[in-house]
Amino acid sequence: MAPKVLISDKLSPAAVQIFKDRGVDVDFLPEVGKDKQKLLEIIGGYDGLAIRSATKVTEKIITAADRLKVIGRAGIGVDNVDITKATARGIIVMNTPFGNAITTAEHAISMLMAVARQIPAADASTQAGKWEKARFMGREITGKTLGLVGCGNIGSIVAARAIGLKMKVLAYDPFLTPERAIALGVEKVELDGLLNRSDFVTLHTPLTEKTRNIIDADAIAKMRDGAFLINCARGGLADEGAVRTALDSGKLAGAAFDVFVSEPATENVLFGAPNFVSTPHLGASTSEAQENVALQVAEQMCDYLLDGAVRNALNMPSISAEEAPKLAPFVRLAEQLGSFAGQLTETGIEGIRVEYAGAVSEMNTQALTSAALTGLLTPLLQTVNMVSAPILAKERGIKVEEIRREKQGAYETYIRLTVLTERQERSVAGTVFADGKPRIIQVKGINMEAELGAHMLYITNEDKPGFIGHLGTELGTNSVNIATFNLGRTGPGEDAICLVEVDGAVPKDVLARLESVSHVKQVKSLRF
Incomplete structure (x- = not known):
């Protein structure tokens, strides 16, 4: 059955056509995003949800x-999506961070120039028949210092444009490396240094608990007298009341905001303030940007729903369309290794170690580790997938370690998963053969080769004559058919492992009788 997508906001018709052309059922209902009750009623019938900013994807919506x-968010900001709840439900949240970057950066530069030269007020005055040249004395930007709070994709474009306008650019961004700063031609500084050195401060950071009100009364007090503040990023980055006070007092010479704490902003404390320039969240509002983000989100969602490729996800490792087919069998292997270990683990899990050797070490190991965690946690928590597994592991204090190394041993490439519990360590290793099928190649240090079927019987025992015959008789007597039979041991008479694929579930009384044999240590029925 083809996946089904709901578009609940206004999106380009070309984006709707992309879904149809790629074989995805799509319902284009652009008014539903504003009707919370209607969205709640119908969301249960869809595999994908394409939105802009009007649709609020709350915990209630996600639960339904x-x-x-x-x-898929056509645009950058995802503060209208409860990402934490979506992740817990295993839902990928993706955006389109590059489709409107240039448009938003250009708007920031436009707002900077508009407030520096008081263009909106001068326009209104002139069209009212006044000629107030003396009233609208502006400020040049050439030679002035611009402070960027956030120097990611959009911020770096603003920096390039500002440098072209002969401005000096400072940047505060914890993720900006010194090498990247040099390449951009900006000076990396701390926030306080940026505030007291900048003639213009422009905000280009996501809205998080750390960045909320990053420009408050204390921050404004550290700014130069007569500085300008521009916010074309997210409402809430600046304390609107504090900005109004600073404009009224003349501490700030001007401010230009495209975004507000409450939108649509039909009224706001900033409205009517001296030299305050505002626009109704137009940062991404050009025909080019609207088309770009709509097409991008449609392609990204189709790539994931049809091919398993993940791009621009905020809660899942990226998997390109090119690597998805190559990665898929190793994802399955990692999940099987995790499931194998999870079903055998009976005490609290403290950590896991995933070792990637050979060619697989060059792959997207973050995705593979997520798959291993999915398999490991599923027997314990049931509803787990590659999106939710890492956060669920973190919530439970499970430490995760990755090791990459070159080829070792007889196999060209393999994955070894070691689970650390309160009582012991248990390891299981596997590889993918040329047929694309995962194989177990080692359990608890004992070499063996086994393909995992839907029903498996796992037995650890002392290597004693007659046990295989006893096992076969017990299963045969109880109408349990053996599909494959795999053995391994450390040495004659020592520890041995038996991994048997059977055609159906093994009855509990059969498991109990097998476990009662004196030289049997553990008997487990496994499902894959």
Whole structure:
């Protein structure tokens, strides 16, 4: 059955056509995003949800979205999506961070120039028949210092444009490396240094608990007298009341905001302030940007729903369309290794160590580790997938370690998963053969080769004559058919492992009788 997507906001018709052309069922209902009750009623029937900013994907919506696999935001900001709840439900949240970057950066530069030269007020005055040249004395930007709070994709474009306008650019961004700063031609500084050195401060950072009100009364007090503040990023980055006070007092010579704490902003404390320039969240509002982000989100959602490729996800490792087919069998292997270990683990898990050797070490190991965690946690928590597994592991204090190394031993490439519990360490290793099928190649240090079927019987025992015959008789007597039989041991008479694929579930009384044999240590029925 083809996946089904709901578009609940206004999106380009070309984006709707992309879904149809790629074989995805799509319902284009651009008014539903504003109707919370209607969205709640119908969301359970969709695998994907494509939105802009009008749709609020709350915990209530996510709880009702039984089939939902992916939420695609046409644009950058995802503060209208409860990402934490989506992640816990295993729903990928993706955005389009590059489609409107240039448009938003250009708007910031436009707002900077507008407030520096008081263009909106001068326009209104002139069209009212006045000629107030003396009233609208402006400020040049050439030679002035611009402070960027956030120097990511959009911030770096603003920096390039500002440098072209002969401005000196400072940047505060914890993720900006010294090498990147040099390449951009900006000076990396701390926030306080940026505030007291900048003639213009422009905000280009996401809204998080750390960045909320990053420009408050204390921050404004550290700014130069007569500085300008521009916010074309997210409402809430600046304390609107504090900005109004600073404009009224003349501490700030001007401010230009495209975004507000409450939108649509039909009224706001900043409205009517001296030299305050505002626009109704137009940062991404050009025909080029609207088309770009709509097409991008449609392609990204189709790539995931049809091919398993993940791009620009905020809660899942990226998997390109090119690497998805190559990665898929190793994802399956990692999940099987995790499931194998998880079903055998009976005490609290403290940590896991995943070792990647050979060619697989060059792959997207973050995705593979997520798959291993999915397999490991599923027997314990049931509803787990590659999106939710890492956060669920973190919540439970499970430490995760990755090791990459070159080829070792007889196999060209393999994955070894070691689970650390309160009582012991248990390791299991596997590889993918040329047929693309995962194989177990080692359990607890004992070499063996086994393909995992839907029903498996796992037995550890002392290597004693007659046990295999006894096992075969016990299973045969109880109509349990053996599909494959795999053995391994450390040496004659020592520890041995038996991994048997059977055609159906083994009855509990059969398991109990096998476990009662004196030289048997553990008997487990496994499902894959």
